[in-house]
Structures are given as structure tokens and as C-alpha cells.
Amino acid sequence: DRHVFDFAEGSMAEKDLLGGKGANLAEMTRMGLPVPPGFTIATTACREYLDNGDLPAGVAEEITAHLGRLERTMGRGLGDPADPLLISVRSGAKFSMPGMMETILDIGLTDESVHGLAKHSGDEHFAWDSYRRLLQMYARTVLDVPEELLEAAVSTEYAEWDVATPEELPAGAIERACSALKQVIAEQAGRPFPQDPAEQLDLAVRAVFRSWSTPRAQLYRHQEQIPDDLGTAVNVMAMVFGNRGPDSGTGVAFTRDPASGAHGVYGDYLQDAQGEDVVAGVRNTVPLAKLADLDPVSHAGLLTVMSTLEQHYRDLCDIEFTIERGRLWILQTRVGKRTAAAAFRIAVQLVDEGLITLDEALLRVTGAQLGQLMFPRFDGQHDVPELARGVAASPGAAVGVAAFDSVAARRYAAEGWKVVLVRRETNPDDLPGMLAAVGILTTRGGKTSHAAVVARGLGKTCVCGVESLAVDPVARRAVTDEGAVIEEGDMLSLDGTAGVVYRGEVPVVASPVVEYFEGRLDLSAADDLVRAVDRLLRHADGRRRLGVHANADTPADAERARRFGAGGVGLCRTEHMFLGERRKLVERLVLAEGASEQEAVLEELLVLQRDDFAGIFRAMDGLPVTVRLIDPPLHEFLPDLTELSVRVAVGQATGSPDADAESLLPAVQRIHESNPMLGLRGVRLGILIPGLFAMQTRAIAEAAAIVTAEGWTVRPEIMVPLVAGDVELRLVRQEIERVLAEVADRTGAHVPIRIGVMIEVPRAALGAERIARSADFFSFGTNDLTQLTWAFSRDDVEASIFPRYLDAGIFAVSPFESLDVEGVGRLVRIAVAEGRSGNPDLVIGVCGEHGGDPASIAFFAAAGLDYVSCSPFRIPIARLEAGRASV
Ligand code: ADP
Ligand code: MG
Ligand code: MG
Known part of the structure; x- marks a missing residue:
């Protein structure tokens, strides 16, 4: 050879x-x-x-x-x-x-x-x-x-x-x-x-x-x-020699500006020098234009070569060149790296110049680049001092007052402040604070920590793992290693793109791309970048076979998803509807003695849920809304067992018993589980506490009837979580159908409601054919499917195990970030093939976080899914990637 x-x-x-x-x-x-x-x-x-x-x-x-x-x-x-x-x-x-x-x-x-x-x-x-x-x-x-x-x-x-x-x-x-x-x-x-x-x-x-x-x-x-x-x-x-006197030299050049994408060559030249001198930066280079004065013939020759290369490669090229005594030599070229903004501008320019087609242009940009363009950013020129550094977890620029818990965050937000939530780490309980905040700062965890993942999903800026900062949530302050103190209410600025924390207010500029998606910026008033994004997205929409739906739990989320181009809601989680003041109702439900008391509580919840659903149905007029029945273990809505035991003990010891805590404790003890994620949740709740799923089904059907009567077009779908076997699904499906028939009879509204299943347990993927016989649709819950396939408890392993695993090359990227095609992807393929053989009309989507991940979207398109569902902020990214997957 x-x-x-x-x-x-x-x-x-x-x-x-x-x-x-x-x-x-x-x-x-x-x-x-x-x-x-x-x-x-x-x-x-x-x-x-x-x-x-x-x-x-x-x-x-x-x-x-x-x-x-x-x-x-x-x-x-x-x-x-x-x-x-x-x-x-x-x-x-x-x-x-x-x-x-x-x-x-x-x-x-x-x-x-x-x-x-x-x-x-x-x-x-x-x-x-x-x-x-x-x-x-x-x-x-x-x-x-x-x-x-x-x-x-x-x-x-x-x-x-x-x-x-x-x-x-x-x-x-x-x-x-x-x-x-x-x-x-x-x-x-x-x-x-x-x-x-x-x-x-x-x-x-x-x-x-x-x-x-x-x-x-x-x-x-x-x-x-x-x-x-x-x-x-x-x-x-x-060798050719750039170090042979003033009529020699060396340089680098780009056929367009790699930072902005603007037309016109761009580069640096160093007289009487050899290649490495330019990069070493010891001597000062001059702009390429200056070469026109020093050596007009070589300069003209260089421009000709550059234009030949652009025509040939049909893309931005960068080159390394050397001039030896007035003679030009080209030492290297390649299709040049560029910023996200330059990528979009150049792709569209090349279409206009007739060098590439729109299909090719679509392949020249990525969803990740579009994501970068959607975050607000700091003004480049500022002199606000740097306070600390951490992991750049979710890009963008956030400025706000420090709040050390959700209550404070919401209070500041209600007073009209922008808020930066500062926590050691976050958990689902911090969600209200995260929603109220523009930026999230944690001192522990990496790019895949709860804070990072949720922030990216919400499109909020996040810097995590700022280890030089110690947070004291009780004293409501944070202290740096150097002893600088941040009190609650102090102004902080987070650069989520660089992972930097500033004390004080760094000036921020909004992303015009998002302003455009939100409808606050008219295309005719927008600059060429926004127009380039719009043009490529439209082309992607025309090309893609994959639908793009949104994960949205509130009418506001649903409305934004719609503005961003969602074709439906692929996942409406109902557990968020049991948080806040409604926790009390869940407590009463768990404490209820006897069926009638339980029914009374469910009736109260029904009224609230009906309103929740009605709002989302109106926002998504004409488009499908997939509602997932309640999934998490019930005790997630109740106080923590240890905390409660402490309250009871303290109350007794101090002679002022805590009545609330004492009444809850036995119930919390009763439903306590050592592995709650593998315990009483999802479809199992539906089977063991039938009133719960029935209530939710009723709320959905009644909301559909009401909103239909108002003149909207409603397309609800009911999704059952955590199913592993077909009999589980058949049992709850009977119950759901019974309730639907009952509501239809009572209201006279015959809104068709499809019933499907979340495929998130390996057993379900492997038994897909039988399950599909009782399901109108599948939606892959790839978060749980990944946890259960790898036996990773996500919240536990991301900070402790993943850094080492990534280092050791066990995987190149966290399987929670990009779908593990080899393993979890195999289950997806099995479930798609066998599901369709069990039910040829089966509609198949994915609603895990992978639905918004560019690499995973390409896989889902290839696996033959009908749609992906992702957080509203990622909708344009998914549309672009789905288009790219089709050309
Ligand atoms: P890198 O991949 O790090 O850019 P290169 O192989 O491109 O390394 O070499 C660095 C520089 O060395 C080039 O940019 C060029 O200026 C110089 N160089 C390399 N080969 C020659 C050569 N044959 N004659 C003159 N200069 C050269
Ligand atoms: Mg080189
Ligand atoms: Mg799940």
C-alpha cells in the first residue's frame, strides 16, 4: 500500500x-x-x-x-x-x-x-x-x-x-x-x-x-x-522565504470577514517575516490593505487567488501566504471557521451570488449557531470588574439583583426588578425562582446540572459551578475567596457565554433575532442577519418532514411556542399545576380518609385544572395539544420526610407542638419510598389511585367542550406516562374512555381525543407492538429512557460521575444532552418499527430534552419519527435542524 x-x-x-x-x-x-x-x-x-x-x-x-x-x-x-x-x-x-x-x-x-x-x-x-x-x-x-x-x-x-x-x-x-x-x-x-x-x-x-x-x-x-x-x-x-528583506513577507487572509460575514477581504500581513512570526504576535502586523501600498502586484495577485478560491470552494476560505522577493506563494487554504452571525450572512450571500442553492445554504448553518444568535449579549465595551468565573452553562447576558431563594426572587420580580437567582445548586423546587429570574448562578455542578439544563430549556442565562463563591442562604449573602461580599439585592451581571460573573451592571443588548420571532421587530426594519435567519428558516420549514412541537405547561409558554413556529404542544406537563398554593390540595388528597373526602379534593383540583387546560387549548387553536397525565410520585408535593420529622421533634421538645407537621407525618411516612423514581408514579398512580387520572381526563374533556363552544378548534391528546406493559395501558385506557364518553354524553360536545403513551421505560420499547395496539400515538420520553437504559440517576450522576466519564472517553457527550444513538437509539428504532407494525396509523414523536438537541434531531428524522417536541425557545433551532435533516 x-x-x-x-x-x-x-x-x-x-x-x-x-x-x-x-x-x-x-x-x-x-x-x-x-x-x-x-x-x-x-x-x-x-x-x-x-x-x-x-x-x-x-x-x-x-x-x-x-x-x-x-x-x-x-x-x-x-x-x-x-x-x-x-x-x-x-x-x-x-x-x-x-x-x-x-x-x-x-x-x-x-x-x-x-x-x-x-x-x-x-x-x-x-x-x-x-x-x-x-x-x-x-x-x-x-x-x-x-x-x-x-x-x-x-x-x-x-x-x-x-x-x-x-x-x-x-x-x-x-x-x-x-x-x-x-x-x-x-x-x-x-x-x-x-x-x-x-x-x-x-x-x-x-x-x-x-x-x-x-x-x-x-x-x-x-x-x-x-x-x-x-x-x-x-x-x-x-520552503519559500518571507524573511528575505522588505520585498518579502507573510500573512493570513480571509475572503470575507469571519466575524461579521461582511463582504470584502480581511487579513494581516507582516513584512520580512516567516510564518510563525505572525501568530507569535511579537511583531505588529499591518492590515492586508496596506500590502496594496507595499507591493501592489502581489496584492492584486492575492485578490485574484482569493476570488478563485471562493468560486471553487463556494465558501469563505482562509489562506496562509508568503511573498518572497515580490513573488506570491499560497501555503494553505481551508474553508474558514466563522461566528454564528457570519455563518448565516455568508450562506445567504452565497445564494444571492449564485454560488450555492438554498438547500446547500441550509447545510452551512447549524441549530447551535442559531441558538447563539438568540441570546442577549453584553456590550463589548465595558469596565465593570469581574467577580468570579464558573462554567458557561447557558449562553447570554443577564443583569439583575441577587436573590438567594425563590421567595426573594419572586418578590423582587413582582417589584419590577430583574433578578439573578443565586443558589448552591438548584432542584425542581427552585423552579418558581428560576422562572422569575433572568439569570441563574450556582456554585456547584456543571453543564448538565439541573440549573444548567433548566436554564437552557427556558432560554435563561446560567453560570454554574462558580466554586470561588460560597453561598450562605440563611445569612442571604455570598462571599468570594478573596472576601468580597454580595448581599441580597446587590446588582450582578452574568455572561453565560463566557462563564463570567460581574459585580454591577454590564450594559446588555437584546438579540434582534428573538425580537423578530416575538413579533416586536418587523422584517422590513431588521438588518441583514435577521433577514438571513428568516430566509433559511422558511426554507427549512418548506423542506422538513419532521414536525416541531413545543413542551409548554402554561398558556404563556404555548403562545410563545406558537410565535416561534410550533406545530402543536407535544408535552404539557400537569405536575406544575399542583405546585404553589395547590400543594395544600395534594396534602389533603393524601390525608383524605374515605372516598367522599378524596372526591371533594379532586373536585377542587378539577376546577383549577380545567382552567389550566382551557387557556392552553385557546392558545393552540387548531393545533394538537398532548397532555401528560400526572407523573411524579405524590410525595414530591409534600414536605420532605426528614424536615417534617425535625419539625415534629422540635415542636415537642420546645413544648409548642407543630400541629400541621404532626398530622402530615404519618402520611408522608406511609408513602415514603427509598427509590421514588422507580416507585409509585406515572401509570401506576393511575392504576392505584384511579380518581386522579379520571379527574384529569375530565378536566381535559370539559375544557375541550367549553373552548369548542367558544368557537375554537381543539385537538387534545392524552398521554399516559411510565407505561411498561400493554395491560397497564389497557386498564387506564378503559378508565379514560369511560370518562370521555361520560363527559361527551353530559356536554353533548364530541371532541375527538386521542389516547397515547409515553415510551420511556425500556420494557415499553421492547413490547411496543402490543402497546401500540392500544395506543393512538407514542411519544419517546428520552430523559427517563436514558436514565433507565444506562441505570443513571441523572440528578446524582451529572456532577459526580460524568466529568470523569467524559474525560475517560466513556462517552464524548453526556447522553442526557445528545441521544445515545447506539443504546437508547436502538430502543427507539425497535419501538418505531414494532409500534408501526402493531398500529400502522401510530403517530410517533419525542418529548424528551433531546427533541431540541441538534445532533439528536438528525437521528430522530432518520429513525422516521413524525415530530420532535422541545422547549419554546428551542423551536426555531429544531425547525432549522429538521430542515437540514431533509436536504
Ligand atoms: P499550522 O497548522 O499550525 O498553521 P502550518 O503547517 O500551517 O502550521 O505552518 C505554520 C506556518 O509556517 C505557515 O503558516 C507558513 O507561514 C509557514 N510555512 C510552512 N511551510 C512553509 C514553507 N514551505 N515555506 C514557507 N513558510 C512555510
Ligand atoms: Mg497553517
Ligand atoms: Mg418521564
Whole structure:
């Protein structure tokens, strides 16, 4: 098998084999652009080298053969003492990992050939400076000599000549610096700097291969979710010299502005310099436009190349170039990284320029990028001092007064303040405070903690895991490690995009994209970014086969979901309707003695629930609303057992008994469970406490009748949670149908109400065929399905176990964030296939948080689901991703 290919042999399609840099160098060579000649040693060789510690058999010979060809093309021999050919040895993996791996320039210089270079170029300074660069780079990357020692070896000359950079030294001083460097190398590496050019090349290739496995490269790959086993290619390329005087230089350029997407080239240029100088930032670059004055011919040539590249790649390209004595060379190009705003603007520009179709444009933007555009942000220029840093958990910018619990948060909000909720961590009880807040700050937990997940779902800014902050909820204050104190009511600013907390008020600007979705900004008054988003979303809507519904529990949520383009409510959770003041009713329900007392409580709840549903039905006029019957264990609505026991004990000890606590305690003890999530909840409540599901069904049917009578079109659906077996569903379905028939008889309204099931227990997925015979629809509850498939208690494992699991590569991303396609996805596929065979008319959706996750949406589309349901704020993201999945 061949492992080495000339640039002229490859193409941009071969990134797997040649790496991104190599494939694009090959492509540019074929296009006839001015690329220095060279060849690529393929990723296959790297993988073998990393596995076996040696290059595959035959590679050395292949390299020699390709080098021979390169030498003939250039008319010079590598390291020839009279007139040396110099080469660079450059890393380049399939996915760009900027600055993560090694590149070595000026290979081929030796104690002898440096004189040849000097003589042939007529420039002593240039020759010695190139040798100095090689020694430094080689020592650091190939021979592992510490950087400081190399710096020290060169800097002794600085003082003597009163200069700050090595380039400013006279040739003789650089020559002395080279001797000093060689001495450090010999001492530190235990071997002299190799004077055989072929050995230089061989060791450099191996070092570049090894640089794939450095800890920083690994960390980068984990963050960017790049697989660890791809390996890098090595590109060997004839050197061209930007460090040959004022008519030489080097630079980087973009065909459009990668920050804003604005038209027009953009870049930096550095005169009399070699590649790494631009990035090193020691010398100041000039804007690309300045090159037009310095060297108008090269500048014009560069613009032509850039426009050729854009036409060819049909996208924003970035390039690295070098000018050697007025001659332009292109050293690298790739489709350039860009911000979210630039991605949308450029995609639409390219459509207008006739370079790409709208379908292609849709593939150039992502749901995650749209998400970034939807968050408000801080004004870039501000001087508010930073207080602490944590995990950037949910992007955006929030400014508000600190509140240390829900009660305070709601009080401030009611007074018209914007609020930042500050907690050690959050749990479902904090929801009212989270809803009242614009931002959430926690001192514990990571990106998948309760606070982070809920904040992202709600579209609220969140910084979590701010460990340098200690929260004292009783004293209502937080203290930083440095002793700075935040009292309740103090102003805080959270940057959820960067994970920074500020004391005081950082100025915020709203996202115009959201203003537009909310109907507060007219398209005709909007800027080109909003128009680009709108255009691509419309195209996605026209393309997608996947419906997008919303998880909405309140009329306000439902209305927003509708404005954001939801095609229905895919999950209306009813447990939120038992919180707040209604907790008392649940307490009475649990305490009720005898059927009549229980019925009385249920009757009170019925009236409240009917109103809840009516509001949502009106908001979703004409669209389906899937109501999930009550799911959580009842004691979630009651005081905590320990807390209650303490209250009783304290009351008795102090002689003032707590009557409330004493009456509740036996009931709470009775329904206490050691594994409540696996206990009396979901359909099991429906079977053991039949009045509960019946009451909810009645509330839904009566609300439907009332709202229909008002003239709205109502399409309710009833969803039964936590079903594992078909008999469970059949039992509650009979009960539900009985109630529906009874209400229809009584009211005369015959609103069709579909009855379906949440598939969230592995047993249900595996028994889908039988279950589907009694179900009108399935909706995957992928949160519970993931918990139960992996045996992870989400609230317990995310902070304690997941960081280690992510580090160890057990999964690349939390299975609660992106669906675990291999395992949970398999259950989904089984349930879809068997469910449809049990009931060909079965409608199938997903209502877990994965419904709003871009990667998971692509899977659901491929698995043949009919819709995804997600939080209102994620609706546009899901619409875009569903469209992308269809092109
Ligand atoms: P990275 O992937 O970190 O950008 P590169 O392989 O692109 O590393 O090399 C860094 C820089 O070295 C390039 O931007 C270029 O300026 C310079 N360089 C690489 N090869 C050559 C060459 N053959 N001639 C001149 N400069 C080169
Ligand atoms: Mg580069
Ligand atoms: Mg569930």
C-alpha cells in the first residue's frame, strides 16, 4: 500500500487520507495556483506509527523517491552544501486543529549548507537567521529541549546589541547564537543536532506524528468531539522565504470577514517575516490593505487567488501566504471557521451570488449557531470588574439583583426588578425562582446540572459551578475567596457565554433575532442577519418532514411556542399545576380518609385544572395539544420526610407542638419510598389511585367542550406516562374512555381525543407492538429512557460521575444532552418499527430534552419519527435542524 503522494496526485476529497491541509494543497496544485511543490505522507502511516512505534514498511523508500522528485523539480538537493533545498515538515489532520500539532521549517540547513544558502542568496543575515529558526524549532519539537533554555541561549546576544528580537541581530551575532543553541541541544538532548539532512527529515516526520498524541491535542479533540484515532498527515513542502528583506513577507487572509460575514477581504500581513512570526504576535502586523501600498502586484495577485478560491470552494476560505522577493506563494487554504452571525450572512450571500442553492445554504448553518444568535449579549465595551468565573452553562447576558431563594426572587420580580437567582445548586423546587429570574448562578455542578439544563430549556442565562463563591442562604449573602461580599439585592451581571460573573451592571443588548420571532421587530426594519435567519428558516420549514412541537405547561409558554413556529404542544406537563398554593390540595388528597373526602379534593383540583387546560387549548387553536397525565410520585408535593420529622421533634421538645407537621407525618411516612423514581408514579398512580387520572381526563374533556363552544378548534391528546406493559395501558385506557364518553354524553360536545403513551421505560420499547395496539400515538420520553437504559440517576450522576466519564472517553457527550444513538437509539428504532407494525396509523414523536438537541434531531428524522417536541425557545433551532435533516 502506498502512503506517500505528491501534491499533484491528490484532491480536496481526500481529507481522510491526506488530512485537510494536504488535501487542499493538492486541490490548489491542481487548480494551478502558486503552491510550492511537495508531497504528503498519509494519515495511514501516522496510525501505524502510533500503534507500532515505527513507520510502516516501505514508507522510508517512498519518502526518498518523492524527495528525489522534489529535488529534481527544484533543481537542488536537500541540504546540498553549495545551494541547499530547504523544506518544511507540516502537520495536518482531517479536521483542523489550529496550533495544536507541530510544524518545522527550514529543514536541510546544516553547519555546511548554511554557508551555501548565504552564498547563493547573497544574504548572510537571512541564512543565519533561518538556521537559528531551524535549531530552535527542531530542538523544541523534535528533541524536547525546554523553550526557556533555548530563549536564554539566544537572548545573551540581545543585551550586547541592545535589540528585542533575534531578527534584529547582525549576522555574526546570530551565528554565535546558533553555536549556543547547538550546545544547549547537545547537553539537553544527549545528542548533537543532526547534520545529516535525511535524518533531520526522518526525525521531524516522526515528531509530527507524535504531536497527534500530546495532552493538549487530546484535550482539544475531546472538546471539539474529534475522534482520537484519525491521526495526522505530514506535508513536506519546498520552503519559500518571507524573511528575505522588505520585498518579502507573510500573512493570513480571509475572503470575507469571519466575524461579521461582511463582504470584502480581511487579513494581516507582516513584512520580512516567516510564518510563525505572525501568530507569535511579537511583531505588529499591518492590515492586508496596506500590502496594496507595499507591493501592489502581489496584492492584486492575492485578490485574484482569493476570488478563485471562493468560486471553487463556494465558501469563505482562509489562506496562509508568503511573498518572497515580490513573488506570491499560497501555503494553505481551508474553508474558514466563522461566528454564528457570519455563518448565516455568508450562506445567504452565497445564494444571492449564485454560488450555492438554498438547500446547500441550509447545510452551512447549524441549530447551535442559531441558538447563539438568540441570546442577549453584553456590550463589548465595558469596565465593570469581574467577580468570579464558573462554567458557561447557558449562553447570554443577564443583569439583575441577587436573590438567594425563590421567595426573594419572586418578590423582587413582582417589584419590577430583574433578578439573578443565586443558589448552591438548584432542584425542581427552585423552579418558581428560576422562572422569575433572568439569570441563574450556582456554585456547584456543571453543564448538565439541573440549573444548567433548566436554564437552557427556558432560554435563561446560567453560570454554574462558580466554586470561588460560597453561598450562605440563611445569612442571604455570598462571599468570594478573596472576601468580597454580595448581599441580597446587590446588582450582578452574568455572561453565560463566557462563564463570567460581574459585580454591577454590564450594559446588555437584546438579540434582534428573538425580537423578530416575538413579533416586536418587523422584517422590513431588521438588518441583514435577521433577514438571513428568516430566509433559511422558511426554507427549512418548506423542506422538513419532521414536525416541531413545543413542551409548554402554561398558556404563556404555548403562545410563545406558537410565535416561534410550533406545530402543536407535544408535552404539557400537569405536575406544575399542583405546585404553589395547590400543594395544600395534594396534602389533603393524601390525608383524605374515605372516598367522599378524596372526591371533594379532586373536585377542587378539577376546577383549577380545567382552567389550566382551557387557556392552553385557546392558545393552540387548531393545533394538537398532548397532555401528560400526572407523573411524579405524590410525595414530591409534600414536605420532605426528614424536615417534617425535625419539625415534629422540635415542636415537642420546645413544648409548642407543630400541629400541621404532626398530622402530615404519618402520611408522608406511609408513602415514603427509598427509590421514588422507580416507585409509585406515572401509570401506576393511575392504576392505584384511579380518581386522579379520571379527574384529569375530565378536566381535559370539559375544557375541550367549553373552548369548542367558544368557537375554537381543539385537538387534545392524552398521554399516559411510565407505561411498561400493554395491560397497564389497557386498564387506564378503559378508565379514560369511560370518562370521555361520560363527559361527551353530559356536554353533548364530541371532541375527538386521542389516547397515547409515553415510551420511556425500556420494557415499553421492547413490547411496543402490543402497546401500540392500544395506543393512538407514542411519544419517546428520552430523559427517563436514558436514565433507565444506562441505570443513571441523572440528578446524582451529572456532577459526580460524568466529568470523569467524559474525560475517560466513556462517552464524548453526556447522553442526557445528545441521544445515545447506539443504546437508547436502538430502543427507539425497535419501538418505531414494532409500534408501526402493531398500529400502522401510530403517530410517533419525542418529548424528551433531546427533541431540541441538534445532533439528536438528525437521528430522530432518520429513525422516521413524525415530530420532535422541545422547549419554546428551542423551536426555531429544531425547525432549522429538521430542515437540514431533509436536504
Ligand atoms: P499550522 O497548522 O499550525 O498553521 P502550518 O503547517 O500551517 O502550521 O505552518 C505554520 C506556518 O509556517 C505557515 O503558516 C507558513 O507561514 C509557514 N510555512 C510552512 N511551510 C512553509 C514553507 N514551505 N515555506 C514557507 N513558510 C512555510
Ligand atoms: Mg497553517
Ligand atoms: Mg418521564
